[in-house]
Amino acid sequence: MSQKYSTRAEDYSKWYNETIERADLAENSGVRGCMVIKPYGYAIWEKIQAQLDKMFKETGHQNAYFPLFVPKSLFEAEEKNAEGFAKECAIVTHYRLKTDEKNPGKLIVDPEAKLEEELIVRPTSEAIIWNTYKGWIQSYRDLPILINQWANVVRWEMRTRIFLRTAEFLWQEGHTAHATKQEAYEETERMLGVYAEFAENFMAMPVIQGRKTESERFAGADDTLCIEAMMQDGKALQAGTSHFLGQNFAKAFDVKFTDSEGKLDHVWATSWGVSTRLMGALIMTHSDDEGLVLPPKLAPIQVVGVPIFKTDDEYEAIGKKFDELALKLKALGVSFKYDHDKNRRPGWKFAEYEAKGVPVRLAMGPRDMENGNIEVARRDTKTKEVVSFEGLDQHLVKLLNEIQNNLYQKALNFRTDNLHTVDTYEEFKTRLSKEGGFYLAHWDGTAETEAKIKEETQATIRCIPFEHTGEGVCMVTGKPSKQRVVISKAY
Amino acid sequence: MSQKYSTRAEDYSKWYNETIERADLAENSGVRGCMVIKPYGYAIWEKIQAQLDKMFKETGHQNAYFPLFVPKSLFEAEEKNAEGFAKECAIVTHYRLKTDEKNPGKLIVDPEAKLEEELIVRPTSEAIIWNTYKGWIQSYRDLPILINQWANVVRWEMRTRIFLRTAEFLWQEGHTAHATKQEAYEETERMLGVYAEFAENFMAMPVIQGRKTESERFAGADDTLCIEAMMQDGKALQAGTSHFLGQNFAKAFDVKFTDSEGKLDHVWATSWGVSTRLMGALIMTHSDDEGLVLPPKLAPIQVVGVPIFKTDDEYEAIGKKFDELALKLKALGVSFKYDHDKNRRPGWKFAEYEAKGVPVRLAMGPRDMENGNIEVARRDTKTKEVVSFEGLDQHLVKLLNEIQNNLYQKALNFRTDNLHTVDTYEEFKTRLSKEGGFYLAHWDGTAETEAKIKEETQATIRCIPFEHTGEGVCMVTGKPSKQRVVISKAY
Numbered sequence: 001m002s003q004k005y006s007t008r009a010e011d012y013s014k015w016y017n018e019t020i021e022r023a024d025l026a027e028n029s030g031v032r033g034c035m036v037i038k039p040y041g042y043a044i045w046e047k048i049q050a051q052l053d054k055m056f057k058e059t060g061h062q063n064a065y066f067p068l069f070v071p072k073s074l075f076e077a078e079e080k081n082a083e084g085f086a087k088e089c090a091i092v093t094h095y096r097l098k099t100d101e102k103n104p105g106k107l108i109v110d111p112e113a114k115l116e117e118e119l120i121v122r123p124t125s126e127a128i129i130w131n132t133y134k135g136w137i138q139s140y141r142d143l144p145i146l147i148n149q150w151a152n153v154v155r156w157e158m159r160t161r162i163f164l165r166t167a168e169f170l171w172q173e174g175h176t177a178h179a180t181k182q183e184a185y186e187e188t189e190r191m192l193g194v195y196a197e198f199a200e201n202f203m204a205m206p207v208i209q210g211r212k213t214e215s216e217r218f219a220g221a222d223d224t225l226c227i228e229a230m231m232q233d234g235k236a237l238q239a240g241t242s243h244f245l246g247q248n249f250a251k252a253f254d255v256k257f258t259d260s261e262g263k264l265d266h267v268w269a270t271s272w273g274v275s276t277r278l279m280g281a282l283i284m285t286h287s288d289d290e291g292l293v294l295p296p297k298l299a300p301i302q303v304v305g306v307p308i309f310k311t312d313d314e315y316e317a318i319g320k321k322f323d324e325l326a327l328k329l330k331a332l333g334v335s336f337k338y339d340h341d342k343n344r345r346p347g348w349k350f351a352e353y354e355a356k357g358v359p360v361r362l363a364m365g366p367r368d369m370e371n372g373n374i375e376v377a378r379r380d381t382k383t384k385e386v387v388s389f390e391g392l393d394q395h396l397v398k399l400l401n402e403i404q405n406n407l408y409q410k411a412l413n414f415r416t417d418n419l420h421t422v423d424t425y426e427e428f429k430t431r432l433s434k435e436g437g438f439y440l441a442h443w444d445g446t447a448e449t450e451a452k453i454k455e456e457t458q459a460t461i462r463c464i465p466f467e468h469t470g471e472g473v474c475m476v477t478g479k480p481s482k483q484r485v486v487i488s489k490a491y
Numbered sequence: 492m493s494q495k496y497s498t499r500a501e502d503y504s505k506w507y508n509e510t511i512e513r514a515d516l517a518e519n520s521g522v523r524g525c526m527v528i529k530p531y532g533y534a535i536w537e538k539i540q541a542q543l544d545k546m547f548k549e550t551g552h553q554n555a556y557f558p559l560f561v562p563k564s565l566f567e568a569e570e571k572n573a574e575g576f577a578k579e580c581a582i583v584t585h586y587r588l589k590t591d592e593k594n595p596g597k598l599i600v601d602p603e604a605k606l607e608e609e610l611i612v613r614p615t616s617e618a619i620i621w622n623t624y625k626g627w628i629q630s631y632r633d634l635p636i637l638i639n640q641w642a643n644v645v646r647w648e649m650r651t652r653i654f655l656r657t658a659e660f661l662w663q664e665g666h667t668a669h670a671t672k673q674e675a676y677e678e679t680e681r682m683l684g685v686y687a688e689f690a691e692n693f694m695a696m697p698v699i700q701g702r703k704t705e706s707e708r709f710a711g712a713d714d715t716l717c718i719e720a721m722m723q724d725g726k727a728l729q730a731g732t733s734h735f736l737g738q739n740f741a742k743a744f745d746v747k748f749t750d751s752e753g754k755l756d757h758v759w760a761t762s763w764g765v766s767t768r769l770m771g772a773l774i775m776t777h778s779d780d781e782g783l784v785l786p787p788k789l790a791p792i793q794v795v796g797v798p799i800f801k802t803d804d805e806y807e808a809i810g811k812k813f814d815e816l817a818l819k820l821k822a823l824g825v826s827f828k829y830d831h832d833k834n835r836r837p838g839w840k841f842a843e844y845e846a847k848g849v850p851v852r853l854a855m856g857p858r859d860m861e862n863g864n865i866e867v868a869r870r871d872t873k874t875k876e877v878v879s880f881e882g883l884d885q886h887l888v889k890l891l892n893e894i895q896n897n898l899y900q901k902a903l904n905f906r907t908d909n910l911h912t913v914d915t916y917e918e919f920k921t922r923l924s925k926e927g928g929f930y931l932a933h934w935d936g937t938a939e940t941e942a943k944i945k946e947e948t949q950a951t952i953r954c955i956p957f958e959h960t961g962e963g964v965c966m967v968t969g970k971p972s973k974q975r976v977v978i979s980k981a982y
Contacts, residue, residue: 030565030622031558031610039553039638046554062530063537067522068612068643068659069581072588074521076598086588086598090560092612093584093600095647097563097577107567107577109584109609118600119522121559121583121612131521147530152559152643156586168559 007289012233017162019283022355023292026162026279033160033167040356041279043300045170048278049150051202051297052172055194061146061174066128068152069119074127078252081126084219088156090121090167121154126220126271129175130249137177137267139258144187145177153275163280164237164491171275177267179259181246184268185223188244191272192225195240203278204295204408205229205285206415207239208438208486210463215447218271222246228462228486230415231284234436236462236490239281242272280491285411286380292357293379295407296400303329303396304358305338306349308365315342318364321374321389325362328393334400354379359403360396364389380406421484425475428487432457438488440465442481444474452476453487462486498780503724508653510774513846514783517653517770524651524658531847532770534791536661539769540641542693542788543663546685552637552665557619559643560610565618569743572617575710579647581612581658612645617711617762620666621740628668628758630749635678636668644766654771655728655982662766668758670750672737675759676714679735682763683716686731694769695786695899696720696776697906698730699929699977701954706938709762713737719953719977721906722775725927727953727981730772733763771982776902777871783848784870786898787891794820794887795849796829797840799856806833809855812880816853819884825891845870850894851887871897912975916966919978923948929979931956933972935965943967944978953977 005022006014020026025041028034037045053063069092076082096113100106122128129147136142154168174191178184192209199207207227217224221243229239250256250266257267286293296302305325307318322338329336337358339349346363353361363375374392377384380403387395418437422428428439443449443461453476454460462485469484496513497505511517516532519525528536544554560583567573587604591597613619620638627633645659665682669675683700690698698718708715712734720730741747741757748758777784787793796816798809813829820827828849830840837854844852854866865883868875871894878886909928913919919930934940934952944967945951953976960975 027623027626029558030619031560031562034558034560036558036623037556039555042555043553045556062534064530064533065528065536065661067520067525067527068645069522069525071522072598075588076596079596082588082598086590089586089588090583090610091585091588091600092581094582095580097566097573097580097582097611099574099577105567105570107563107573109582119581120588128521132518132527135518154559170556 005289008232015289016280016284019287019292020162023357025283025292028162031167033157035162035166035168037170037276040300044282044294044298045276045279047298047300048202049172052194052198052274053148053150055198056148056172056174059146059190059194061148061176063149064147065149065151066125066132068122070122070125070128072118072120074131075120077127077131078220078249080248081124081220081252085123085155089123090154090156092119092121122151123153123155124271124273125149125151125153125173125175126245126249127253130253130255130269133175133177133267134253134255137255137257140179140260143177143179143257143267144183146174146187147176148172148174161280163276163283166276169276171273173271173273176270177250177255178270179257179268181268184246184270185244188223188225188242188270188272191270192227192240192242195242195272195274196227199227199229199239200408202295202297203282203285204297204404204411205239205281206408206412208463208465210465210486212241212463213447213450213461213485215450216461218243220245220248221271222248226463229281229285230411230418230438230488231281231491232414233284234418234438234488236438236486236488237277237281237284238462238490239278240272240274243270245269245271286407287357290382291355293407294357294359296359296404299357299359300335301337301353301356301358302335302400303337303360303362304353305336305362305364306346306353307340308346308363310366314366314369317369318366321364321369322362325389325392329396332393332397334393334396350377360399378403380410423472423475428475429457432459432489436489438462438486440469440484441475441487442472442483443485443487444477444479444481446477446479449474449476459487459489462488462490496780499723506780507771507775510778510783511653514848516774516783519653522658524648526653526657526659528661528767531791535773535785535789536767536770538789538791539693540663543685543689543765544639544641546689547639547663547665550681550685552639552667554640555638556640556642557616557623559613561613561616561619563609563611565622566611568618568622569711569740571739572615572711576614576646580614581645581647583610583612613642614644614646615762615764616640616642616644616664616666617736617740617760618744621744621746621760624666624668624758625744625746628746628748631670631751634668634670634748634758635674637665637678638667639663639665652771654767654774657767660767662764664762664764667761668741668746669761670748670759672759675737675761676735679714679716679733679761679763682761683718683731683733686733686763686765687718690718690720690730691899693786693788694773694776695788695895695902696730696772697899697903699954699956699958701956701977703732703954704938704941704952704976706941707952709734711736711739712762713739717954720772720776721902721909721929721979722772722982723905724775725909725929725979727929727977727979728768728772728775729953729981730769731763731765734761736760736762777898778848781873782846784898785848785850787850787895790848790850791826792828792844792847792849793826793891794828794851794853795844796827796853796855797837797844798831799837799854801857805857805860808860809857812855812860813853816880816883820887823884823888825884825887841868851890869894871901914963914966919966920948923950923980927980929953929977931960931975932966932978933963933974934976934978935968935970935972937968937970940965940967950978950980953979953981
């Protein structure tokens with residue numbers, strides 16, 4: 001590859017964009033702020049979807065589908081929610097185009113096809129779903145409702161970045177309805193737990209679980225739980241949220257149920273979601289200056305085989321060995337690709353699969369054949385070893401596990417190294433600007449102090465972690481603090 | 492069940508709506524023309540998706556995702572396509588709501604947030620995709636591109652019916668790019684073949700494969716191939732289409748490639764799609780007056796078990812037998828549900844699973860236990876048999892296959908009985924109005940005659956079938972005809 005790419009140290013943001021481009025994951029589209037997810041990027045998203053979907057079903061949820069559009073009158077029913085999303089929503093006002101008489105071949109919006117009521121393209125679906133749940137719930141016997149939806153949503157963001165912040169994105173949104181506050185709260189916690197498990201065991205991305213401050217809550221929620229991950233530039237990325245919605249939506253949409261004793265009450269609600277943003281998190285957690293690094297559990301191709309040959313006979317013979325391996329790996333559930341393309345040189349292929357983050361690359365030449373060996377290269381450590389072809393399949397299964405664990409451990413070490421405990425505002429400010437990273441600091445619990453920190457440092461309180469750290473005094477005001485919070489700059 | 496439902500004979504249309512309601516598949520939403528797909532309906536759609544996705548991947552396609560919105564200037568680039576969809580598209584004109592000052596708590600469209608260029612909510616994605624492909628294709632080495640997308644689309648239909656015609660629907664759309672006309676045409680045919688195989692082998696729905704007449708083609712296509720199925724009221728339902736787009740979109744979006752000899756040419760294209768309309772086809776092909784009937788291959792629950800008990804001991808003992816069975820069925824890949832609910836009587840459950848179309852229902856009481864037997868009821872034939880519990884798992888696998896085949900055969904017999912060959916326009920008109928069904932008739936190939944038939948009978952030429960039937964003379968004009976076409980009323 002002759003092109004020179006940016007390193008993380010030189011320009012992290014450029015490196016991020018180039019890593020996406022080199023791995024052929026996605027690109028900006030001809031529509032402002034919207035991305036095209038290319039086949040390789042989408043294949044990773046499919047792995048993410050499949051695993052999460054399995055975990056949702058194992059915790060008793062079913063999928064369903066609700067409309068893309070929300071009539072304005074429904075959208076505004078829950079006032080806080082409406083207020084929170086009103087400034088960034090795409091609005092459908094007409095339902096027909098017509099030929100421009102002054103300009104044949106061009107189309108204009110037909111003024112006679114104006115909708116009586118405007119439709120909001122869903123930025124999130126609480127409104128349309130709770131308007132539907134109203135018809136489904138009469139008695140405690142109809143509860144709980146445990147539904148998830150895989151969908152596209154639109155939020156008209158002014159500054160967009162592929163995967164991290166796009167006008168349209170793909171996500172899943174769980175929407176559950178419960179008879180009691182406690183049950184709804186347990187669901188909120190359970191789903192945060194599912195997200196944390198997915199992040200750590202599949203994305204190999206350590207996360208801090210906690211609760212958002214009031215000012216960072218989801219619009220319309222009584223409580224927002226979140227998982228926060230540290231990217232390689234020390235900034236935080238909110239990777240998933242689970243909201244306890246109290247009775248807010250049930251009240252806004254008048255959803256009541258009769259309990260087992262005949263008493264009428266409003267229903268309790270949760271919602272929770274993760275999005276294609278996780279793709280950004282995945283990229284920024286593991287990748288290096290040579291391109292994407294993928295944890296094996298989410299890699300569309302886990303192992304790639306490259307033949308090194310000069311003659312057709314060699315090509316044939318090596319091909320046979322790889323075919324033999326392919327069958328064994330298929331039986332073991334390992335996703336393997338044999339790159340038999342004769343028009344690309346091995347060096348080109350090595351660079352290609354490196355940029356695409358394939359966890360293990362195998363190479364075999366005539367001498368390896370003779371010796372019954374094969375070269376095994378790890379993407380994560382960039383190390384190579386020559387191993388016996390005999391028993392290679394089992395060796396690869398072990399190796400993929402090792403890579404998965406190594407990536408998690410590496411990311412955890414990085415976070416440990418960049419998670420600082422500070423006691424004074426001065427130290428916080430100095431270190432934040434010099435070192436970045438996460439800061440465990442005491443905060444007095446007021447919105448004023450939170451706003452001051454944000455204004456003066458651009459850092460935000462990412463969460464009030466579940467793991468308690470003892471009492472103290474606020475680093476800014478000196479007032480009492482019940483526990484340390486996590487503060488950092490964020491995506 | 493005390494409620495009286497409509498039969499097919501009494502009111503086919505009402506029966507269709509009630510079947511959907513009784514099986515809890517979907518419902519109309521608070522948004523004009525948009526439906527909510529409920530969990531059980533969505534579970535069937537997931538089975539359809541999973542199987543089609545597998546077949547697309549086996550034929551070399553990859554999934555990707557393109558934006559929901561199409562800027563107006565891109566939308567109008569391919570004129571015929573634009574003209575075809577202009578009259579039924581939802582248009583986003585603004586990107587922000589604001590508080591109504593005259594009416595606090597209410598929101599209005601912010602006139603200052605008007606988009607410079609309107610965005611069309613995709614009714615189909617050729618325009619946005621070909622605008623993207625332009626950046627991906629330079630040389631023959633970049634071809635073919637074989638991509639599929641699972642997405643929602645919006646067509647502002649005035650008269651809507653759940654699954655059959657909704658303003659928003661879910662679908663997949665394949666979009667491929669090729670170096671030669673022949674290769675593109677072969678792809679068009681291959682994907683129609685995939686649809687036909689899916690319809691017949693999975694939906695148990697026989698289809699006629701053919702070509703649309705020019706006036707029924709997809710807007711922007713040079714040729715549209717289709718599969719047409721016969722519903723139980725004798726009307727046709729177009730179940731899938733595969734379009735040969737020629738170089739129309741490549742020319743509209745200026746997508747050229749250098750061939751292996753260095754010559755520059757426009758790229759050849761196909762697109763193909765099936766939608767949640769298939770759910771409507773599935774319902775109308777097999778269901779009866781007692782509710783939904785599902786082919787086992789697409790049934791979310793293939794076998795359901797119901798305990799018949801009076802005492803807790805009986806309940807426990809029967810439960811154990813069903814647990815034993817559940818393990819065996821899981822190993823065989825049979826989807827089994829044991830309904831252990833103590834609050835519902837067996838009769839209620841029987842009616843419930845009948846309405847939901849579960850292919851096989853098992854019932855076991857204390858006497859069956861004693862005798863080592865179980866009652867097996869088939870949904871398709873409404874027959875019951877008592878069989879030995881020993882070897883039940885293998886028996887069920889065979890039975891599910893038999894049901895799948897029986898449903899296909901039954902639908903095929905129905906179609907055979909209702910597919911008529913006619914030679915005069917008089918006979919056609921008389922029989923069409925009396926008997927309905929499909930008619931194989933000669934047509935002179937002109938749009939005039941086609942329009943006349945449609946105007947006078949409301950029937951349309953569904954397709955020019957691939958299976959030739961010999962030459963003849965047009966039943967309307969007496970002019971020469973190369974082959975018979977399929978004519979019927981349609982959904």
